[in-house]
Amino acid sequence: MYLISESGRNDKAPYDPALLAFIHEGDEIRNPYLSPCGRYEVDPVAFYGFREVQTGGICRALDLILPDGCVLRLTDEDGLRIPEPGDWESAIVGRLSSDYDEIAWCSLGEVPVTRSQQPAVRPAPAAPVNREIPLRVLERHTGSSVGEEPAGLSSAALDVLAERRRQIEVEGFSPEHDRQYDLGELPAAAASYALFAQRQVLGLRRSEPDHAWPWSLDCWKPGDARRALVKAAALLLAEIERLDHA
Secondary structure (H helix, E strand, O other): OEEEOOOOOEEEOOOOHHHHOEEEOOEEEOOOOEOOOOOOEOOHHHHHOOEEEEEEOOEEEEEEEOOOOOEEEEEOOOOOOOOOHHHHHHOEEEEEOOOOOEEEEEEHHHOOOOHHHOOOOOOOOOOOOOOOHHHHHHHHHHOOOOOOOOOOOOHHHHHHHHHHHHHHHOOOOOOOHHHHOOOOHHHHHHHHHHHHHHHHHOOOOOOOOOOOOOOOHHHOOOOOHHHHHHHHHHHHHHHHHHHHOO
16 A cells, blocks of 8 residues: 655555545445455446546546545556556555545555455365466366467356356455365255346346345345356356365
């Protein structure tokens, strides 16, 4: 984190959530691109109430007015545009005074994770990532070695593998980390996403999860029908990996 002096100098300082975090429904939120449980990426505008603002010329940002009148601002690393959702690690979160004077800033990728943005039902620390696990099934069936582009797979299969890999590499939900789920939570979550997709196909627009959903509502992020099915399949793969490592 950097503090902005009166002379405009950027002074390195330890991260201070009192400056760069905010409270949402009782949870301390340090990363506006993640749900309070930390399991899903979210839209800061739709989920937390940020609003798009023009900061000069063609420059735009996302602002959240804080209770003390200060502003929490999200921009890309150049300070010119609204960050792309997939590029949030390089995005900048900054605090401005009520007069829009800069107070502090930090790259989101350097913000330390807090317990409030980790799943309450997933308290164990993430195990070291094994980047080869999601591709072992490909290696067995296609002959591709890890790191090579697997041949003969549909875009749907590749999307499922990419989602599972994202769960491991971005969220830290490795098979070792998921060993605690011995009550069927992963297949229950997969079923909830699959049933959501079915409702979408049938034109039933109910968006809340099925009663089998094992985690809190703020972790429910199905997307559209196809995205929900990709997540369902990736969760089933996670359960198979958990059984393989039991």
